[in-house]
Amino acid sequence: MNYIEFFKLAKEKNISNIQIVEKKTTDSSVELINGKIESYNDYDNIDYEIKAEYNKKTVKIHTNYLDKNIINLIIFKCKNTDSVYEDEYLKNIANIEKNEEIEFDITKEIEILKNLDSYRKKYKDIDKLTTYFSETYSNTRIINSNGVDISTDSHLCAFMIEVIIKNKGKYTSYDEKVLSTDKKEIDFEKLTKEVIEKALLNRHKEKIETRKYNIILDKRVASRIVNSFNDMLSASSIRNKISCLEDKLEKQLFSTKLNIIEDPTNKKYPGYRLFDNEGTKTEKKSIINKGKIKTYLYNIKEAKLVNKKSTGNGYESISTRNMYIIPGKLSEKELLEKLDNGIYIADYMESGGTSINSINGDISLQIFGFLVENGKLKTGIEPSIMTTNIFELLTNIEEIASNLQFTSTISASPSILIRDISIAR
Amino acid sequence: MNKEQLAKYLTTAMSTGADFAEIYYEERKIVDYRLIDSKLDTIDTKNEKGIGIRITKDEVSYYTSTDILTDENIIKVINKLIKNVNSSNKKTISLKKLVDKTKNVVISHDNYPIEKKKELLHKIDNIARKESKLVTQVVGRILEMDKNFIIANTTGKYIKGNNVWTRIIASVYTEKEAKKERESTNIGASSGYEILEKFNVEEEIKKITRTAVEKLDAINFKGGEMPVILCPGFGAVIFHEACGHGLEATSVAPHVSVFSDDLEKIVATKKVTLIDDGTIENAWGSSVIDDEGNETKKNVLIEKGIIKNYLVDQFNSKKMNTKLNGCGRRESYKFSATSRMSNTYLAPGNDKVEDMIKSIDYGVYCESMSGGSVNPATGDFNFSVETARLIEKGEIKHLLRGVALIGNSKDILKQVEMVSDDLKIEAGFCGSKSGTIPVTIGQPTIKISKILVGGME
Incomplete structure (x- = not known):
């Protein structure tokens, strides 16, 4: 069923407003182990997020096909949910011409990945070198019963590498990931060399004692911390009293060195979007300024409930795109020198999404990293647990590096130097 | 179609x-x-x-x-x-x-x-x-x-x-x-x-x-290595993470599991018998056939500490030159099926819960657990404890804040010291290469003699 037929059927069933977000995604990815292809995947999919109004109630539906059952589902949901709010449907917006779809294949990148195996062969301790590359094109289009038809697209490439070392019967690993809107900007060889260097350093691990340390959170670990603000600052979590940041606007919660912004309008960043899934125009905005929260994150529904305007964060759930900590001036090397002695937290592993508790801010995260002595990485550390909470962690910030790097479309961060954080081992 | x-x-x-x-x-x-x-x-x-x-x-x-x-x-x-x-x-x-x-x-x-x-x-x-x-x-x-x-x-x-x-x-x-x-x-x-x-x-x-x-x-406490008791049910996330994923052919076949070469080898104490059974009637992780069209089975993965079987899907069975055992699963058509767990549980033992508690001078009693994760290549794993109490001088005391447990598969399986008979199975979701799928995990009460506990100081 095409859109015209679907809108016509909806009107016949007294559905007064209807808006469809169509998301088309084409993706190719490959995984290689020791230079040989392990798996190759193509993905060519379409998803619809439908917002519709019936009897002055609005509901949302996710589907990948349009037919009369979907119309019946809209009516069923409107009849049975208790939540009532008057939603907004786009109108009077100039239609944007749909961009030409980007066609790609990843044959060249497969060859690059195969050739990276020559680095593994140089080191007898490397047991496995796993590489992964993906290229994704997606187009988001909003079309509605008011005649609106707008679209925004994105093109993303991801490269991941993991080096597994076998040393005296024990296995250790080190990995990195980069995300770029232009595959020419990915330096495959440089990243491979860096990962191998750190993996080899990580062969020997020291057991550290349980106490407070001065630490550096590597950019990807810090990015995960920034990501946790999605839940904590969601207007839905605030309204439902399930966030530790309820009633915390404009209060001095964190270090004055902490500034977080969201910038979905920057085309070079991977989370680039002209508008959110509700058609609200995105804009660059301050989330945390000098340690004070400037805004919660709203979609149209949550904004309406408190008489505010959407902040352009209405995706499948309330979420950000390109939210990041504003970088400082120190290079990674200078940040290490500033730390002098402590722990460099290079990576983390979560416990099924509960390691950072958005209800009370507690953080209990398995960490991997290196011991730093006299401003240099000395040796790996045995896997340990960082136990703190979001308030302590971001209040104790000493310095922020300049090395902002995106590994997700949602959030990013440079590396951060933080004092006095508990690490258990 | x-x-x-x-x-x-x-x-x-x-x-x-x-x-x-x-x-x-x-x-x-x-x-x-x-x-x-x-x-x-x-x-x-x-x-x-x-x-x-x-x-x-x-x-x-x-x-x-x-x-x-x-x-x-x-x-x-x-x-x-x-x-x-x-x-x-x-x-x-x-x-x-x-x-x-x-x-x-x-x-x-x-x-x-x-x-x-x-x-x-x-x-x-x-x-x-x-x-x-x-x-x-x-x-x-x-x-x-x-x-x-x-x-x-x-x-x-x-x-x-x-x-x-x-x-x-x-x-x-x-x-x-x-x-x-x-x-x-x-x-x-x-x-x-x-x-x-x-x-x-x-x-x-x-x-x-x-x-x-x-x-x-709940009270803050200083973390470190200590004995813990895991209550029946979701505590089995420790086995799901510590060895379940490492026994899936998806890691074993390309030799990126720490257990790749361990068939018929001793990897755990004799107290550990680990079973994955996709046939349990109406269990959350069960199905009549798997997502490759093969009948699901009851597979003994570890018997009295010795690895007896891997979980093998159709594609990897050819690669490993071994029989498949009905565990090819996927979240949806968007994923290629691969070997996955279904209902994984530790078989009951004979130890008494009260003896476990009495045997601990200072440790943690984990009442309820949430999720976990593992790197099968290194065996490093973790999981979060939703509700934990202090054990002091053989007695269970007050609740503790922010407790998490971490360890390494090969080490922790050798620390399973006592296993009770009160098996309980609970439902959850597991995310891996072929997407997020329903699984159950289960165990009786167990005592781990030593594991790293993280706590809020």
Whole structure:
């Protein structure tokens, strides 16, 4: 069923407003182990997020096909949910011409990945070198019963590498990931060399004692911390009293060195979007300024409930795109020198999404990293647990590096130097 | 999707000389009823249908999926996929008679009235709010998932199946003097609403409410290595993470599991017998056939500390030159099936819980656990403890804040010192290469003699 037929059927069933977000995604990815292809995947999919109004109630539906059952589902949901709010449907917006779809294949990148195996062969301790590359094109289009038809697209490439070392019967690993809107900007060889260097350093691990340390959170670990603000600052979590940041606007919660912004309008960043899934125009905005929260994150529904305007964060759930900590001036090397002695937290592993508790801010995260002595990485550390909470962690910030790097479309961060954080081992 | 179409697509998939091809066609529906603030706030729904096509050549898997189900598009995506293979070995495919492995459901999701679903959610809300004035929020959810699928492959296999899952989840939030806490419970089954016969709403909700209140007074403590007791049920996430993933062929076949070369070797104490059983009637992780069309099985993975079997899917069985054992699973047509756990549990032992507690001078008693994760290549794993108490001089004491456990698979399996007989199995989700799928994990009460505990100091 095409859109015209679907809108016509909806009107016949007294559905007064209807808006469809169509998301088309084409993706190719490959995984290689020791230079040989392990798996190759193509993905060519379409998803619809439908917002519709019936009897002055609005509901949302996710589907990948349009037919009369979907119309019946809209009516069923409107009849049975208790939540009532008057939603907004786009109108009077100039239609944007749909961009030409980007066609790609990843044959060249497969060859690059195969050739990276020559680095593994140089080191007898490397047991496995796993590489992964993906290229994704997606187009988001909003079309509605008011005649609106707008679209925004994105093109993303991801490269991941993991080096597994076998040393005296024990296995250790080190990995990195980069995300770029232009595959020419990915330096495959440089990243491979860096990962191998750190993996080899990580062969020997020291057991550290349980106490407070001065630490550096590597950019990807810090990015995960920034990501946790999605839940904590969601207007839905605030309204439902399930966030530790309820009633915390404009209060001095964190270090004055902490500034977080969201910038979905920057085309070079991977989370680039002209508008959110509700058609609200995105804009660059301050989330945390000098340690004070400037805004919660709203979609149209949550904004309406408190008489505010959407902040352009209405995706499948309330979420950000390109939210990041504003970088400082120190290079990674200078940040290490500033730390002098402590722990460099290079990576983390979560416990099924509960390691950072958005209800009370507690953080209990398995960490991997290196011991730093006299401003240099000395040796790996045995896997340990960082136990703190979001308030302590971001209040104790000493310095922020300049090395902002995106590994997700949602959030990013440079590396951060933080004092006095508990690490258990 | 009819037999002729499927045969045509398989023939196209084999036209550049693949060794094997498989088609997985699926229609699925997810409905998530969510009560919050004493109102049925949302009914989230997801309706999907689509097709996944896999070809294999020389031990490499190539997969494509699409939900644009026109003949023209399906042929287009297959043609794009088969460019990866270039051999003269073409084959025309014909399919055998359809085998129907559809499971009957007693009370289907559509046949259980919406009014009763609402009544259940409001009941959860009422019980929790009556139990304590410190309750600030109650979230009640009912999750319904239905899927129907057809599998056809180049061996002539042509089979259809289904699965139906129902899960009830409740979370109670409390607050006192600016401190906030939460406690949750859930029950899940691969069945319809007959699941309710096993759910004592009153008892469960009162219990988690009391814990959510008690957690407000939880005390910080200094972490470190110490003995722990894991209560029955979700504590088995330790086995799921510590060795379950490492015994899946998806890691074993390419030798990226720490257990890749350990078949018939001692990896754990004699107390450890670990079973994965996809056949347990109506269990959340069960199914009649797996997502490659093979019958599910009861597989003993570790017997008295010795690895006896890996979990082997169809593709990896060829790679490993071993028999498959019905564990090829996937979230949906968007993923290629691979070896995954179903209902994984530690077999009961003979030790007494009171003896375990008495034997500990300083340690942690873990009452309820949440998620975990593992790197199968190194064996490093972790999991979060929702509710933990201090054990001091053989006695269980107050609740502790922010407890997490970490370890390494090969080390921890040798620290399983005592195993009780009170086996309990609980429902959860597991995310891995082939997506997020329903699994159960289970164990009796166990004592781990030493593990790293992280705590809030």
